[in-house]
Amino acid sequence: MMNVSSELNEQVQEARRWVQPLLDEVGKVVVGQRVLIHRLVIGLVTNGHVLLEGVPGLAKTLMVRTLASTIQTGFQRLQFTPDLLPADLIGTLIYNPRTAEFSTKLGPIFSNLILADEINRAPAKVQSALLEAMQERQVTVGEHTYLLPDPFLVLATQNPIEQEGTYQLPEAQLDRFMLKVHVGYPTREEERAILDAMATSAPRLSVQSIVDPAVIVRTRSVVNEIYVDDRVKDYIVDIVRATRDPAAFKLKLDGLIRYGASPRATIFLTLAAKANAFIAGRGYVTPQDVKSVGLDVLRHRIGVTYEAEAELVTSENIVEKVFAGLPVP
Numbered sequence: 256m257m258n259v260s261s262e263l264n265e266q267v268q269e270a271r272r273w274v275q276p277l278l279d280e281v282g283k284v285v286v287g288q289r290v291l292i293h294r295l296v297i298g299l300v301t302n303g304h305v306l307l308e309g310v311p312g313l314a315k316t317l318m319v320r321t322l323a324s325t326i327q328t329g330f331q332r333l334q335f336t337p338d339l340l341p342a343d344l345i346g347t348l349i350y351n352p353r354t355a356e357f358s359t360k361l362g363p364i365f366s367n368l369i370l371a372d373e374i375n376r377a378p379a380k381v382q383s384a385l386l387e388a389m390q391e392r393q394v395t396v397g398e399h400t401y402l403l404p405d406p407f408l409v410l411a412t413q414n415p416i417e418q419e420g421t422y423q424l425p426e427a428q429l430d431r432f433m434l435k436v437h438v439g440y441p442t443r444e445e446e447r448a449i450l451d452a453m454a455t456s457a458p459r460l461s462v463q464s465i466v467d468p469a470v471i472v473r474t475r476s477v478v479n480e481i482y483v484d485d486r487v488k489d490y491i492v493d494i495v496r497a498t499r500d501p502a503a504f505k506l507k508l509d510g511l512i513r514y515g516a517s518p519r520a521t522i523f524l525t526l527a528a529k530a531n532a533f534i535a536g537r538g539y540v541t542p543q544d545v546k547s548v549g550l551d552v553l554r555h556r557i558g559v560t561y562e563a564e565a566e567l568v569t570s571e572n573i574v575e576k577v578f579a580g581l582p583v584p
Contacts, residue, residue: 263480263538270477273466274534277325280462284321285314286452287445294436294551295322295410297530299471300478303433303523304389304409306374306555313438315412319370321460322410327467329366329404335377341384345394359396364388367404367468371411375421382428385409389431406468426558433523434548435555474533481529482539486584490542491528494549495521497577498557506580511568513558524552542583550574 274296281292291307295318298305307315316332323330333344346362364385371385388394392403411432414421429435441449452458493504499515501508527548528540535544550571557570 263482266477267481267533267538268536270474271533271536273470273474277322277465280325280465281318281321284460284462285318286448287441288314288318288438291318291436291438292322293534294434294548295319296534297527297548298408298410298433299326299406300474300533301433301526301530302406302408302475303526304411304431306429306432306435307410307412307438308415308435309412309438311414313440315438316370316372317460319368319410319412321462323368323370324462325465326368326471327464328368328406330368330370331363331366332370332372333363334372335374335381337376337378339377339381341380344381345384345388346396348397357397359399359401361396361401362394364394365401365403367406367408369407369409371409373413373421374411375413375424378422379425382422382425386425386428386431389428406471429555430517430519432555433527434551436551437554478526478529478533481532481537483525483529484539484584487528487540487542487545488525490581490584491521491524491545493581494545494553494577495524497581498553498573501577504577504581506576508573508576511560511563511566512573513560513563516553516556520553520556524549527552546578546583549578 277296278292282289285292295305297303307318309315320330320332342362344362344364346360346365348357349360350357374385384394388403388407389409392405392407393400394403395401413424440446495516495518497504497506498512498520501512524545525540528544531544531548532538532540553574554571557573559568559570559573563569563573
């Protein structure tokens with residue numbers, strides 16, 4: 256990567272000084288789940304929303320709460336329920352009979368880090384209200400539009416769709432999440448460490464603040480400058496286009512893909528690869544950076560056909576076959 260200046264590498268090394276201390280601080284409370292912590296940091300430095308999916312009891316909520324505690328910024332936890340209303344999220348107009356005027360009461364979404372806990376338990380109207388906030392970073396209450404604070408990041412958790420009392424998230428909203436991360440079970444050694452740390456009526460869950468919002472905003476400008484070679488750019492475009500027209504890339508996926516990833520996937524895959532390089536301390540993106548984050552960027556942007564479902568082929572299998580079938584630059 257001869258085009259990468261030493262100045263850019265120095266900027267990356269300087270800007271990432273807070274990353275490892277933050278990872279270590281979160282690790283004091285959350286045992287294991289290193290990939291999950293890594294993906295949340297990617298969301299932070301790219302201004303991208305993150306969706307965490309896993310069965311109950313895997314520390315999804317604890318992870319987000321702990322991350323918020325390491326950042327000197329606003330934090331709101333919103334518990335999504337079937338009876339939640341849009342006004343409970345974004346705010347509403349309140350009528351004052353004395354003055355015969357309406358005043359605006361802004362909702363809890365006006366914060367920096369939003370934990371949307373069990374997001375798939377809320378009905379469609381609430382999801383629509385959240386959609387504007389996620390995409391436009393603004394909300395509309397009555398006739399007025401209000402900008403949300405910066406940084407503004409939605410970190411959502413959900414149980415698998417098969418769980419009773421949940422709703423399928425709309426594709427339009429899923430597409431707004433930069434990453435969808437599957438949270439798996441810990442290893443035996445990690446679960447033993449969880450037992451030692453948490454099997455008490457008063458577990459230690461306190462962490463220190465590591466970084467403030469201004470530093471994160473400055474970090475984003477450095478991430479934006481990370482170099483992406485033209486061959487890597489072409490590789491990213493080919494990956495996304497292969498999810499739409501696999502036959503053009505000689506991939507045997509006929510009849511398995513209902514719809515492929517949108518151009519937003521191309522943008523997010525590039526940004527996530529830049530963030531992965533940044534966390535690793537490099538001023539340039541490699542194909543391995545793209546592969547490392549590719550599954551989390553693409554798994555929720557590909558629709559499979561009924562034939563694929565009958566054959567137990569998932570969107571993750573599609574992504575894996577695309578990466579396996581395309582030549583690496």
